[in-house]
Amino acid sequence: MSPVKQIVVLGGGFAGLHLVRRLERRLRRSEASVTLVDRQNYHLFTPLLYQVCTGELPPHAVAYPLRDATAPAGFQFRQSEVTAIDLERRRVGTADGELPFDHLVIALGSVTNDYGIPGVRENALPVKWLSDAEALKRHVLDIFESAATETDVARRREQLTFIIVGAGPVGVELASSLRDLMDHTLRRIYPSIDFNADVTIHLLDGADRVIPGMDPRLSRIAMKRLERQRVRVLLNTLVLEIRPGAVHTKDGAQLRGRTIVWSGGVKVNPLVAALDVPKSKDGRIVVDDHFRVNGRGDVLALGDSAYFENRGKGLPQLAQVAVLEAPAAARNLAALVRGEPTQPFVYHRKGDLIALGRTQAGAEFATLGGFVLGGFPAWTVWRVNYLMQLLGVRNRASLLIEWILSFFAGRLVANTP
Ligand SMILES: Cc1cc2nc3c(=O)[nH]c(=O)nc-3n(C[C@H](O)[C@H](O)[C@H](O)COP(=O)(O)OP(=O)(O)OC[C@H]3O[C@@H](n4cnc5c(N)ncnc54)[C@H](O)[C@@H]3O)c2cc1C
Numbered sequence: 001m002s003p004v005k006q007i008v009v010l011g012g013g014f015a016g017l018h019l020v021r022r023l024e025r026r027l028r029r030s031e032a033s034v035t036l037v038d039r040q041n042y043h044l045f046t047p048l049l050y051q052v053c054t055g056e057l058p059p060h061a062v063a064y065p066l067r068d069a070t071a072p073a074g075f076q077f078r079q080s081e082v083t084a085i086d087l088e089r090r091r092v093g094t095a096d097g098e099l100p101f102d103h104l105v106i107a108l109g110s111v112t113n114d115y116g117i118p119g120v121r122e123n124a125l126p127v128k129w130l131s132d133a134e135a136l137k138r139h140v141l142d143i144f145e146s147a148a149t150e151t152d153v154a155r156r157r158e159q160l161t162f163i164i165v166g167a168g169p170v171g172v173e174l175a176s177s178l179r180d181l182m183d184h185t186l187r188r189i190y191p192s193i194d195f196n197a198d199v200t201i202h203l204l205d206g207a208d209r210v211i212p213g214m215d216p217r218l219s220r221i222a223m224k225r226l227e228r229q230r231v232r233v234l235l236n237t238l239v240l241e242i243r244p245g246a247v248h249t250k251d252g253a254q255l256r257g258r259t260i261v262w263s264g265g266v267k268v269n270p271l272v273a274a275l276d277v278p279k280s281k282d283g284r285i286v287v288d289d290h291f292r293v294n295g296r297g298d299v300l301a302l303g304d305s306a307y308f309e310n311r312g313k314g315l316p317q318l319a320q321v322a323v324l325e326a327p328a329a330a331r332n333l334a335a336l337v338r339g340e341p342t343q344p345f346v347y348h349r350k351g352d353l354i355a356l357g358r359t360q361a362g363a364e365f366a367t368l369g370g371f372v373l374g375g376f377p378a379w380t381v382w383r384v385n386y387l388m389q390l391l392g393v394r395n396r397a398s399l400l401i402e403w404i405l406s407f408f409a410g411r412l413v414a415n416t417p
Helices: 012-025 046-053 067-073 130-148 153-160 170-189 216-228 319-338 375-388 391-410
Strands: 004-008 032-039 042-044 061-064 076-079 082-086 091-094 097-099 105-106 110-112 161-164 200-203 231-234 237-244 246-249 254-256 260-262 264-267 285-287 296-301 307-310 351-355 360-363 371-373
Touching: 004 012, 004 097, 004 319, 004 375, 012 032, 012 067, 012 110, 012 319, 032 067, 042 097, 046 130, 046 170, 046 375, 105 254, 105 319, 130 153, 130 170, 130 260, 153 161, 153 307, 161 170, 161 254, 170 200, 170 216, 170 231, 170 351, 170 360, 216 254, 216 351, 216 360, 216 371, 307 319, 371 375, 375 391
Parallel strands: 004 032, 004 105, 032 076, 105 296, 161 200, 161 260, 200 231, 285 307
Antiparallel strands: 042 061, 082 091, 091 097, 110 264, 237 246, 246 254, 351 360, 360 371
């Protein structure tokens, strides 16, 4: 009998977690030992992260314990920082020692991209990890506390100016939800603030429409909603520099505000950047349609780390893509462990969803010929979709309860650590 193969999966995000869940059904324990490595002991459900930023959900609702997926399957989980990947020696370096592998899956995701713009890292708040969301929420609530006692009108208005850079899905959903937080919770508890005159939300983007990666009809739905919510959308606006409390644009304008949020996009994980394998222009690992890296059957990559070409373009860096790739990659990995032939992955896009606050959303259904829906019906689709996608009974129950509470009783605005 051949020895048990060591499979190491790097990253418990959408790609790594869903791959591991599928491997459970495809591999016997006598065939392979599976170790999932992540620096966090939970999987972060990023599509709902903006709701943590704006007090609609507590952090635990969007964090699913990775051991819940590994332990029952007889797999190992190691919480550690991955520090190096040595493809030649077939070893992964972690903060807690080396891990040898026979098969490696690289699913390390991406990191915030500041595009080299000066001051982004120092003076803007990112929205990528759970700690970012908690920090942003604390910052927003602190701002309201100090603005509530500020008697100088100009200073109060500057304190209450929020600038969100990047009008992709994250920026749009955040801007809309931030306005809802103010209109439906903060307005009631901060009577000294004039929410119509004192508060401004700016949303900036270099593109000529909001959510430029989505169907233009969704952009129009989003734009209309943002205008109704009094979000000032500045398109075709490129950022030159971010200084403390000020965004400088390439056309010479300066926007002043105490809160600057950076939702400008992502780039590859530095560990991926350091690998000497074929890469795409944006630095992702080029994989073939079996997810193999450089044609090697012992190294697969998927999710945000991988560049999977489809109709001449790389698949977008989306949870939706990672979740669709994972079962196919798991099937191929099991085949590779057994020395059986693998199958190519064929991508079928499902569509896009964009949340636009308390009772509004936009939805595009690729499977229904590109049918687009807006308003409350799309909001219902959005909520049901994410409720079903979230893993774990506890997470789903928390989500449902917190959504109901936030809707009827107001958001979570105690500024706890
Ligand atoms: C705020 C936000 C909202 C989003 N909303 C949507 C949405 O609505 N719909 C959608 O389709 N997509 C959305 N996305 C994109 C989506 O999150 C990504 O495309 C998806 O997470 C990619 O999955 P992945 O498994 O490749 O990476 P990730 O989910 O990022 O997982 C990577 C994992 O690797 C771990 N890791 C990274 N580096 C190390 C290291 N050195 N050592 C140890 N562990 C490490 C991380 O902790 C993480 O758990 C959103 C992204 C963000 C940031």
